[in-house]
Amino acid sequence: MSQFCQGLGGLLLVLIFAAKGAGAAEIVATVVDDDGEAIRHAVIHAEPAAGAAPNGAPTETVIDQIDKLYTPFVSVVRAGTRIRFPNRDNIKHHVYSFSRAKKFELPLYAGRAAAPVLFDKPGEVTMGCNIHDWMIAHVLVVDTPHFAVTGDDGQARLGGLPPGDYRVRVWHPGMKGKRKAKPQVVRLGDGNAELRFEIRLKSRHKWWREKPDDADERYERNDG
Ligand SMILES: [Cu+2]
Numbered sequence: 001m002s003q004f005c006q007g008l009g010g011l012l013l014v015l016i017f018a019a020k021g022a023g024a025a026e027i028v029a030t031v032v033d034d035d036g037e038a039i040r041h042a043v044i045h046a047e048p049a050a051g052a053a054p055n056g057a058p059t060e061t062v063i064d065q066i067d068k069l070y071t072p073f074v075s076v077v078r079a080g081t082r083i084r085f086p087n088r089d090n091i092k093h094h095v096y097s098f099s100r101a102k103k104f105e106l107p108l109y110a111g112r113a114a115a116p117v118l119f120d121k122p123g124e125v126t127m128g129c130n131i132h133d134w135m136i137a138h139v140l141v142v143d144t145p146h147f148a149v150t151g152d153d154g155q156a157r158l159g160g161l162p163p164g165d166y167r168v169r170v171w172h173p174g175m176k177g178k179r180k181a182k183p184q185v186v187r188l189g190d191g192n193a194e195l196r197f198e199i200r201l202k203s204r205h206k207w208w209r210e211k212p213d214d215a216d217e218r219y220e221r222n223d224g
């Protein structure tokens with residue numbers, strides 16, 4: 001199919017869903033650990049139980065490097081999204097990923113914009129920095145436009161969903177048993193659906209690194 005036809009197909013779907021928009025519903029999901037404590041940085045994503053998710057225009061998003069940290073720490077994007085990695089620090093960073101869903105490398109000098117990176121395959125991607133060991137960011141690439149990341153309260157809200165049945169999944173970079181995790185199936189009418197996911201996390205050092213207290217002095221001296 002030509003790009004134009006695909007674009008047109010996407011547009012028609014958008015129109016159809018816009019027409020149904022009045023009945024759009026919301027999924028409110030809360031993610032907790034086995035003690036009931038809220039878990040932030042968890043991704044919730046919902047796929048229609050039947051058929052594919054609606055097409056969408058290609059989008060772009062940003063993962064910043066500020067104060068020698070990636071922001072945000074966890075992102076979720078739809079396959080086909082381009083991510084920009086601007087360097088807001090006045091030192092060099094070197095973004096890399098060895099993940100199967102996207103392998104790449106970007107040596108980044110302050111003030112120079114690198115081309116955005118296309119994330120075209122669903123899966124999990126972990127980015128590090130060759131220079132600053134503690135810099136880590138995680139991206140989950142999914143096949144649906146319906147997703148959100150939990151905040152400090154462990155809550156994620158997925159809005160504007162057309163009525164229908166959805167498989168709703170949770171993901172977190174440190175989650176135990178990711179592959180065996182079963183989705184919750186929910187039927188959305190006009191109202192909201194409230195879901196609760198209980199997950200267990202691996203020990204923190206497997207998915208998080210603390211920025212050292214002396215990180216700034218350490219790297220100011222040698223500009224790298
Ligand atoms: Cu760095």
